Amino acid sequence: MSGRRRAPEWVTSQGQYAGSVSRFLAFAIDAAVSAGLFSLGLAAASLVVQVVTGHSVHWTRANIAVAIIFVLWEFFYFGYSWAASGRTFGMAVLGVRVVRADGAALDPWRGVVRALVFPLSFLFLGLGFLGILVQREHRALHDLIAGSCVIYAWDARAARLRFLARDAEASVNASAPGPAVPPGS
């Protein structure tokens, strides 16, 4: 045993303000998932219309109705996720969570407000997101308006233990002698 290794910094980051990369990756996953689900929904709707009416329907992005439905769907996706559990699917994957500015669990209405003002951060080439980089608490414009912030919420310590366990088992397997070879073979 070669002494105890130093735990990396992220082991103790749980509960701290989440940084830009984690949040961006979470948003990217959410954007992909929500768009994928919307596409699936459209495809399902097309199938139903085709089965019922016998006419094939093709949805395009230029269709204003589709655009409106897409925007509403995005509001629902983000708003419901934040209001219900404080995190979306992408945030769950990256292990981050939206909480109140004082660290308490997010109120449902704050989740809805956050979803409503979320597009404001995209204005002026995404200037509202600059707060995630430069603001001391890594809060974007929609966070400041909704009184929320994003923190790391994944059990990093358990992950660290899993990593060590895998590492220890791998070293044991590597040091174990191989199967005995019968003589003469």
Place this chain on the structure above:
Amino acid sequence: MADGRLGDGPGRRGFPRYPPPWMMFVLLSWPILGVVDPRDRLRNAGKRLTDPAEAMAQRVAERVIDLVVEVLDVNALMLRLDLNAVLGRVNLNDVLRRVDVKTLLDQIDVNDLMSRVDLDALMSRVDLDALMARVDVNELVQRIDVEGLVEQTDLGAVIARSSGGVAIEALDSARSQAVGMDQFIDRWVQRVLRRHHPGPAAPGGPDGRDPSPEGRVPSPDGHAPPLSPPGTAQ
């Protein structure tokens, strides 16, 4: 001698030829008196008298003490003693500070001591609930080297088998990489903005580390995340 001259022999005018006898005695005995103390004899004589007397006194004292101890009922005496009052007057901390515990423990044969102890009887008298109520389990757990435990015992294999999975491993890796990049970017931003004092690390109290009790957001597995300073949650 009638004229006061010393001696009877011829000599210079005005000076005696021989010193008087008392001066002769002093002059001759002076070197001897420098070595021999004439009072030694007196002291020796006194010692010959006091030594037997002292020995006899000691024997008498020992005998008297034996007689007193035989007469005394120590158990009755101890029963009349208010040990709590006595112990209440003792500053145990002061006493313990003076005790060299290491030396004391070195002299104790623990095996012999433990062989005399009836552990069952002892444990039956212990109120484990009251004892455990006084134990700060959180502090105790903090002192456990869990990582060392996982690395050096079969517990690691158990954890690896129970939580093994490519998806979980990939998820842990992706999250840790993302957090590492977050911290890397954050350090550079702080450097570019020339901030000497970084902001609070976490939402909560004045220093960002003391959220309200209801503010402990549960982690994905349902446990409240430790909002402790770095280094204490190891």
